[in-house]
Amino acid sequence: MPRLHVPQPPTRPGDKPDFSYVALSPAGVIPKPEVQARSRDMEDVAHGLVRVLDDRHEAVGQWNPQLDAEDLQVGLRHMLLTRIFDDRMQRTQRQGKISFYMRSYGEEAVAVAAAMALQPGDMLFPSYRQQGIYMVRGKPLVELMCQLLSNTRDMCKGRQLPVMYHWNAGRIFSISGNLTTQFPQAVGWAMAAAIRNEDHIAATWIGEGSSAEADFHHGLLFAAVHQAPVIMNIVNNQWAISTFQGTAGGEQRSFAARGPGYGVPGIRVDGNDFLAVYGVTQWAAQRARTGGGPTLIELVTYRASAHSTSDDPSRYRPKEDYEHWPLGDPVERLKNHLIARGEWSEKQHKELHAELDAHVVASWKEAVSFGALNEGPRLDRHLMFEDVYKDFPDNLRRQSEQLAEEIKLNAELGLAAPKE
Amino acid sequence: MAQMNMIQALNSAMDVTMARDPSVVVMGEDVGYFGGVFRVTDGLQRKYGEHRVLDSPISEGGIVATAIGMAVNGLKPVAEIQFADYIYPAVDQIASELARLRYRSAGDFTSPVVIRAPCGGGIRGGQTHSQSPEAIFTHICGVKVVMPSNPYDAKGLLIAAIEDEDPIIFFEPKRIYNGPFDGDPNKPAVPWSTHPKGDVPEGHYKVPIGKSEIVRPGGAVTIVTYGTMVYVCEAAARKLNIDAEIIDVRTMSPLDIDPICSSVKKTGRCVIAHEATRFCGFGAELSASIQEECFWYLEAPIQRVAGWDTPYPHAFEWEYFPGQARVALALRAAMGDEQQ
Ligand SMILES: Cc1ncc(C[n+]2csc(CCOP(=O)(O)OP(=O)(O)O)c2C)c(N)n1
Ligand SMILES: [Mg+2]
Numbered sequence: 001m002p003r004l005h006v007p008q009p010p011t012r013p014g015d016k017p018d019f020s021y022v023a024l025s026p027a028g029v030i031p032k033p034e035v036q037a038r039s040r041d042m043e044d045v046a047h048g049l050v051r052v053l054d055d056r057h058e059a060v061g062q063w064n065p066q067l068d069a070e071d072l073q074v075g076l077r078h079m080l081l082t083r084i085f086d087d088r089m090q091r092t093q094r095q096g097k098i099s100f101y102m103r104s105y106g107e108e109a110v111a112v113a114a115a116m117a118l119q120p121g122d123m124l125f126p127s128y129r130q131q132g133i134y135m136v137r138g139k140p141l142v143e144l145m146c147q148l149l150s151n152t153r154d155m156c157k158g159r160q161l162p163v164m165y166h167w168n169a170g171r172i173f174s175i176s177g178n179l180t181t182q183f184p185q186a187v188g189w190a191m192a193a194a195i196r197n198e199d200h201i202a203a204t205w206i207g208e209g210s211s212a213e214a215d216f217h218h219g220l221l222f223a224a225v226h227q228a229p230v231i232m233n234i235v236n237n238q239w240a241i242s243t244f245q246g247t248a249g250g251e252q253r254s255f256a257a258r259g260p261g262y263g264v265p266g267i268r269v270d271g272n273d274f275l276a277v278y279g280v281t282q283w284a285a286q287r288a289r290t291g292g293g294p295t296l297i298e299l300v301t302y303r304a305s306a307h308s309t310s311d312d313p314s315r316y317r318p319k320e321d322y323e324h325w326p327l328g329d330p331v332e333r334l335k336n337h338l339i340a341r342g343e344w345s346e347k348q349h350k351e352l353h354a355e356l357d358a359h360v361v362a363s364w365k366e367a368v369s370f371g372a373l374n375e376g377p378r379l380d381r382h383l384m385f386e387d388v389y390k391d392f393p394d395n396l397r398r399q400s401e402q403l404a405e406e407i408k409l410n411a412e413l414g415l416a417a418p419k420e
Numbered sequence: 421m422a423q424m425n426m427i428q429a430l431n432s433a434m435d436v437t438m439a440r441d442p443s444v445v446v447m448g449e450d451v452g453y454f455g456g457v458f459r460v461t462d463g464l465q466r467k468y469g470e471h472r473v474l475d476s477p478i479s480e481g482g483i484v485a486t487a488i489g490m491a492v493n494g495l496k497p498v499a500e501i502q503f504a505d506y507i508y509p510a511v512d513q514i515a516s517e518l519a520r521l522r523y524r525s526a527g528d529f530t531s532p533v534v535i536r537a538p539c540g541g542g543i544r545g546g547q548t549h550s551q552s553p554e555a556i557f558t559h560i561c562g563v564k565v566v567m568p569s570n571p572y573d574a575k576g577l578l579i580a581a582i583e584d585e586d587p588i589i590f591f592e593p594k595r596i597y598n599g600p601f602d603g604d605p606n607k608p609a610v611p612w613s614t615h616p617k618g619d620v621p622e623g624h625y626k627v628p629i630g631k632s633e634i635v636r637p638g639g640a641v642t643i644v645t646y647g648t649m650v651y652v653c654e655a656a657a658r659k660l661n662i663d664a665e666i667i668d669v670r671t672m673s674p675l676d677i678d679p680i681c682s683s684v685k686k687t688g689r690c691v692i693a694h695e696a697t698r699f700c701g702f703g704a705e706l707s708a709s710i711q712e713e714c715f716w717y718l719e720a721p722i723q724r725v726a727g728w729d730t731p732y733p734h735a736f737e738w739e740y741f742p743g744q745a746r747v748a749l750a751l752r753a754a755m756g757d758e759q760q
Pocket of ligand 1: 509
């Protein structure tokens with residue numbers, strides 16, 4: 001008799017954390033295929049786990065990108081900045097300064113290492129959990145903060161929830177609240193690059209939960225059919241709000257293994273290993289740039305924070321889960337590697353932390369001087385009618401005028417007028 | 421009778437029907453173990469098991485498509501779309517399949533699925549957690565579209581929806597999940613326990629689909645509205661001291677037009693209010709239908725109150741939301757000389 005299978009997470013609140021379901025490979029054991037290898041000849045990389053940093057903090061194996069110490073220190077700096085930024089912004093939300101926030105705690109390497117392995121001209125289509133790419137590309141923190149504050153310098157002019165950044169000049173696409181939509185869009189961008197004989201490639205990120213959407217399949221299909229120069233990342237942080245990765249289909253095979261079914265190489269990589277993420281992205285970028293087409297990368301990591309400031313994960317997973325996560329912490333691991341190489345010290349790390357924290361604090365001070373959602377100067381409310389279209393149609397002109405009338409009426413009705 | 425907020429009332433509707441009818445199943449993103457991001461399905465999985473309360477993959481198209489298949493095979497799926505704003509990936513399955521299965525097979529196949537979706541703004545959710553897309557679905561023939569405005573109706577209508585033989589899109593105005601809201605965000609929140617419609621029978625009862633309700637009788641003007649706007653309109657009429665008759669549409673499609681027209685014929689004046697965007701919003705249909713029947717009775721042009729023709733902007737939530745001032749302007753226009 002057929003029986004409905006219901007995927008079960010290994011643990012729930014109160015249980016002892018158990019990550020025995022995560023298939024691990026030792027560092028250095030997965031061979032690196034030729035950049036032009038056929039997808040069907042490299043299916044094993046979709047099942048193993050590419051790792052470079054071993055337990056002794058040494059970089060081993062063919063996927064080691066052989067970066068010099070200076071690059072690694074830059075990577076560490078970006079990851080640490082991302083973490084401190086996230087942490088501070090989370091706290092400002094708790095203080096009521098911003099309405100909402102989403103952290104990337106524990107997933108810093110996923111964004112930072114990948115963005116560093118790409119070129120500035122490559123176009124990025126992130127989800128809401130790749131803050132690190134803005135750090136790598138040098139977006140001033142004040143500008144990110146002003147978006148979070150919906151203030152007078154908000155890049156979105158008050159129209160978007162916090163974190164939904166965009167940065168065309170920095171080649172980072174506008175973040176959507178609707179999951180997975182960017183995944184096939186990145187493929188289209190990459191197809192255009194090929195049509196226009198450009199050298200640039202696209203990269204996109206979605207969560208493992210988001211890989212359930214039809215857009216995931218649209219993306220892989222078009223990428224495979226047209227051999228688009230695109231890197232398609234699935235960030236498997238084990239959770240999608242309250243549902244574990246098995247709910248998105250991760251129980252039977254790895255997410256990376258979906259690539260080979262479409263004829264797209266799939267690589268499963270330790271997402272908390274800065275060097276492995278760098279090495280794999282570099283390989284995929286070289287493949288795309290030299291006409292080899294798309295790559296699907298599954299980054300195995302753990303969502304160390306709540307889904308968002310509206311979420312309480314203690315309702316659905318063990319509180320101390322992250323302490324037992326077998327792939328450790330990406331910042332600690334890179335730091336320990338640098339220390340093992342003799343290129344870093346605890347003292348330097350502390351100093352860097354203090355320097356970056358001061359930078360975040362100073363940036364915040366500047367950002368709030370441009371206002372906040374509920375205090376200080378506010379954006380001109382009539383901005384809400386702009387950019388619906390390029391031109392300003394009559395219905396919106398009338399509505400904008402009516403709004404002014406309404407605001408006058410508020411006092412008469414004994415209502416507080418919305419703040420100027 | 422029990423005191424319930426809208427979340428509890430909706431939960432009770434599913435509980436009551438699941439207990440009576442083993443074919444009722446609940447599905448959606450985060451609805452199972454967790455009990456839903458708004459907790460509407462809280463406790464149902466514990467009570468009815470994992471085969472009747474399913475945590476779905478994040479695939480709205482897949483959720484509606486599989487719900488159709490389940491319904492064809494004898495189940496009564498109640499599918500949650502986490503936010504109405506995320507219903508669009510399912511629109512093909514709704515418009516082309518769910519709505520037309522009965523018609524295209526001449527009744528040989530039907531798919532009586534209920535799709536629940538929290539809608540509306542006022543929770544600082546920005547443009548992807550605030551939309552009111554009901555008019556997109558009222559334009560599709562073959563699905564019924566419902567939106568309750570209080571706990572009593574929410575439970576009775578959801579039970580009726582689950583027991584209905586046609587597919588139903590059930591919009592839940594999330595701003596009033598916990599209490600009625602008059603449009604003034606600066607006032608302290610009011611719980612449903614202060615409102616007579618927060619009294620909800622614990623057992624089985626139905627509120628008929630396809631029936632509007634006069635929530636406040638009056639003689640000076642008819643206000644036709646639904647969802648959160650019921651309370652905003654009540655407050656505005658009270659402030660202007662206008663003896664408005666307020667009709668809660670409750671079911672947008674099929675539309676219960678007769679009581680609305682009777683009221684407009686009586687008052688000679690009409691204001692229509694909804695939170696959704698004005699242009700081609702459901703108010704346009706209401707206005708046209710009322711005008712066709714009541715033209716010779718109207719003392720003034722029908723007025724529409726709605727959200728602006730823009731996406732829902734995060735920072736300008738209260739300038740976008742059709743609050744009491746917007747309703748008041750429309751009421752004054754509808755009252756014309758009477759008001760002055
Ligand atoms: C189309 C759509 N459906 C549902 C949601 C609500 N939602 C927002 S984030 C999320 C979970 C996503 O999980 P995952 O893809 O694993 O990314 P993560 O949050 O873990 O980074 C859900 C269900 C949405 N934003 N868009
Ligand atoms: Mg996830």
